[in-house]
Amino acid sequence: MKIKDTPLNDCYIIESTIFEDERGYFYEKFNEQKFEQLTGMNGHFVQDNISKSSYGVLRGVHLQKGEHAQAKLVSCLEGKVWDVAVDLRKNSPTFGKWFGIELTPENKLQLYVPRGFGHGFSVLSETAIFSYKCDNFYEKDSEGSVIYNDKDLNIDWKLPEDKIILSEKDMALPAFAEHNF
Template structure:
């Protein structure tokens, strides 16, 4: 597996080694030793999550605060999404900047989103099966978010906004500038 740090310190794009032949393919999606060596820290994942969504479903931008902050290792098993990580670490040189990447069943890429980041994705294919590991357990009272169409961030979600399918909860998230962490 190849780990490449993105423009956001601590946020890594991961490309697994894929072995293909006439039967199909095989890949190692996670190896704790190789992963921790690659990211340069000891990350202990404790929870796996999965979501299934239709084209245009936009989930995010979400994060967990305080002692329940979560690092995530995200990937797409079926379909294609635009995945977005936003740096919320106030002491970071890339605070307020985001990184986006297409994750798909074809490219098999993964993204490691460290603690202190918001995360979201939009489904670009007909449907998508999205899976992710978290290094901390979910805690409802610690959840936070930022409006997906925040004008300060100006994220290009690659779809016409008329196609978006967004939860009521995500439609009332605060702006980046009004965020208090």
């Protein structure tokens, strides 16, 4: 397992070592001990979530706040997604910055999104199955969010605007400037 820095503090790309032969491939997707040694971050996850979406679906930008904040380890099991992490930690030197990465089953990359970050993804393939491990349990009353097309964040979702599909909830999210993170 290799850990690669992103431009955002404490947000990492995880690259697994792949062993391939005529039978197929094998790789260790995650190792808590190695992750903690390489990053100094807690790698203990308590909840796994899977979503399936079609082309143009955009989910985000979401986070859990306070004692229910969640770090996430995300990957794409089928299809292709553009995954985005936004640093919403007020005291961070990368506060208000975002990072995006294409995740596919072929590249087998994962993104570690720490607590205090917003997260979202857009589906670039016909369909996609997306996986995220969380280090804390979901709590509805701790939800936070920022509208996907916030002018201050200026996130590139890699989709034409007229192809973006949002939930009703995601259409009505507040702007970045409206928050007191």
